[in-house]
Amino acid sequence: MAEITVKEIQEELRRGIEFYRELDGQILAFLNRLAETLEDKYELVRLKKPFAKDLRQSSVVQSYLLLMKPTGAEIESDEVDDDAETEDEDEVDTRDLAFAPDAKLPYVVVQMFGRVPKGAEGTATPPFIQYGTLAVMGRKDGKELQNPLRMRAGYYSGVFRNRMCNPRSSPPYTHKAHKGGPTLKFMEQSTAVQPLGSIRAESDIEELAKKVAELVGTQA
Amino acid sequence: MFQAILFHKLDESLLWKHEEDILTSDVFGAFKYLPAAYLNAWIVRLRERHPLLKPAFEMVCGLPDVKFWPQFHAAKESRETCEPDVVLTWGNLAVVIEAKLESHLEVQQLQVERESTKQASMAGGLVAEVIVVAVGRHRPAWWLHQRQSTEHWLAFSSWGTLADVFHATLAERRAIGVEPEEAALVDDILVRLKIRGVEPFGFGSLARRGPPSRPHFVPCEADRSTSVFPIHTSAPQVRLAEYWPPITNLRMSLLDLAKRAPVHEMTQLVIRKSPQCTSGFPGLVEVGRGVPKRFAQVWSLELKGSPTIEYCISAWRIAPDGRLAKVWQPLVRGVRSVGVRRARTKEPT
Numbered sequence: 001m002a003e004i005t006v007k008e009i010q011e012e013l014r015r016g017i018e019f020y021r022e023l024d025g026q027i028l029a030f031l032n033r034l035a036e037t038l039e040d041k042y043e044l045v046r047l048k049k050p051f052a053k054d055l056r057q058s059s060v061v062q063s064y065l066l067l068m069k070p071t072g073a074e075i076e077s078d079e080v081d082d083d084a085e086t087e088d089e090d091e092v093d094t095r096d097l098a099f100a101p102d103a104k105l106p107y108v109v110v111q112m113f114g115r116v117p118k119g120a121e122g123t124a125t126p127p128f129i130q131y132g133t134l135a136v137m138g139r140k141d142g143k144e145l146q147n148p149l150r151m152r153a154g155y156y157s158g159v160f161r162n163r164m165c166n167p168r169s170s171p172p173y174t175h176k177a178h179k180g181g182p183t184l185k186f187m188e189q190s191t192a193v194q195p196l197g198s199i200r201a202e203s204d205i206e207e208l209a210k211k212v213a214e215l216v217g218t219q220a
Numbered sequence: 221m222f223q224a225i226l227f228h229k230l231d232e233s234l235l236w237k238h239e240e241d242i243l244t245s246d247v248f249g250a251f252k253y254l255p256a257a258y259l260n261a262w263i264v265r266l267r268e269r270h271p272l273l274k275p276a277f278e279m280v281c282g283l284p285d286v287k288f289w290p291q292f293h294a295a296k297e298s299r300e301t302c303e304p305d306v307v308l309t310w311g312n313l314a315v316v317i318e319a320k321l322e323s324h325l326e327v328q329q330l331q332v333e334r335e336s337t338k339q340a341s342m343a344g345g346l347v348a349e350v351i352v353v354a355v356g357r358h359r360p361a362w363w364l365h366q367r368q369s370t371e372h373w374l375a376f377s378s379w380g381t382l383a384d385v386f387h388a389t390l391a392e393r394r395a396i397g398v399e400p401e402e403a404a405l406v407d408d409i410l411v412r413l414k415i416r417g418v419e420p421f422g423f424g425s426l427a428r429r430g431p432p433s434r435p436h437f438v439p440c441e442a443d444r445s446t447s448v449f450p451i452h453t454s455a456p457q458v459r460l461a462e463y464w465p466p467i468t469n470l471r472m473s474l475l476d477l478a479k480r481a482p483v484h485e486m487t488q489l490v491i492r493k494s495p496q497c498t499s500g501f502p503g504l505v506e507v508g509r510g511v512p513k514r515f516a517q518v519w520s521l522e523l524k525g526s527p528t529i530e531y532c533i534s535a536w537r538i539a540p541d542g543r544l545a546k547v548w549q550p551l552v553r554g555v556r557s558v559g560v561r562r563a564r565t566k567e568p569t
């Protein structure tokens with residue numbers, strides 16, 4: 001074990017904090033630019049602004065998530081006056097999403113560590129970008145799905161935050177649609193990964209947006 | 221004002237009512253002093269993203285006439301005046317900029333600004349086309365809902381895009397030789413934006429710098445910690461090689477370290493005893509500090525000596541930055557660590 005002085009430790013601490021703070025900002029900046037491209041060119045609308053997920057028992061950021069609305073989804077806004085619409089996107093968590101049972105649920109996640117999804121092993125190592133779509137497979141109790149499905153947006157992001165980005169979870173992921181609602185089963189429909197290091201310039205973001213749109217099946 | 225904020229002489233948060241205006245003034249004011257290449261680069265980005273506005277943006281040529289906060293008669297009965305943040309005019313084209321930092325962009329406000337600018341310009345016999353550019357951190361939530369009715373007159377740019385433009389244009393111009401004054405101004409603007417949490421996109425500088433680990437650091441013995449540490453960077457586990465003063469001064473040493481290191485965001489303390497077989501020292505105690513909602517979980521510091529865990533805890537308890545409750549719980553399962561929750565507690569006598 002090398003011996004270093006307090007001053008060197010302090011310098012190392014400072015560098016460490018600055019480095020990870022900048023990395024944090026850069027990943028969110030990348031996801032924001034990706035969200036803009038997806039909206040502009042492919043009409044893939046984000047559900048809320050990109051956010052980070054921490055590990056529960058530690059302060060380490062595990063994933064950064066950009067969630068798009070399910071294909072063909074409507075956000076029910078009966079409680080919100082359109083004229084007085086607020087900008088606080090976290091408020092979307094308390095609203096309901098209505099979408100068809102066969103809708104695709106698109107996402108882009110930057111995984112700082114964890115395992116590469118099955119079928120994509122060998123294509124990337126952490127940190128990597130995982131993108132694709134989930135699909136609703138049915139209800140856990142076996143009953144028929146309603147059409148349209150109604151899901152509270154906060155619970156919707158929970159599927160990704162707490163299930164898909166949880167190394168201890170494996171598909172099919174189960175999650176409630178809303179408080180007291182039915183438990184739904186979600187399956188990975190299409191998934192792809194690429195190393196985070198492959199994003200170097202804005203053209204790489206455009207390229208990634210194109211790939212995401214192809215997976216979701218939307219055209220420019 | 222610009223330099224006062226850059227060098228932290230002036231705390232911008234004290235001017236919270238005007239911080240948006242100050243940033244607008246600093247960033248868009250720079251376009252008055254910089255070569256047209258910077259403004260053109262921004263317009264090109266806007267043009268690419270808003271195809272319906274392409275013909276109008278093609279009227280842009282050279283440096284515009286720039287007006288900050290011009291007052292127009294509002295084209296709305298309920299309001300007397302209308303004051304867009306910036307109006308750039310090139311011949312028959314006026315680009316109205318409404319910049320927001322934390323507050324919300326409202327489509328009605330943007331519409332009134334467009335109509336008021338158009339009325340005022342037409343009264344002067346000047347302008348035929350008016351475009352509004354909304355600038356903000358993120359797109360407003362209503363953006364896509366309103367797109368059909370706004371796409372022929374409204375564009376959006378994030379502050380991040382502006383930072384990208386300044387950064388990329390400077391890099392291009394550096395390659396062909398740039399005046400030092402120009403580079404200094406753009407660098408200052410980028411720092412200015414960074415203060416407000418806006419940075420140009422690019423992992424390049426991070427990749428060049430690399431993560432802050434030293435090759436000779438031994439990986440953290442806690443498996444969980446190493447596995448959760450991002451991009452395979454182990455928390456630097458180091459030993460203080462200096463002699464730690466006797467007990468009465470130990471608190472001061474810890475406190476001093478806490479204050480001088482950038483630990484204002486650290487609210488977790490982890491202490492554990494290292495087994496002699498791994499550390500080579502009997503009774504070695506590690507003191508780690510966690511950074512909540514950040515990457516680094518534990519930056520372990522080993523204290524050479526034999527302070528007890530209880531002593532280290534109490535040392536931190538009486539430190540002003542470490543008002544820690546006496547609630548201990550294992551932070552990492554299977555590892556002899558002690559997590560201490562931050563909470564108000566009585567000062568020990």
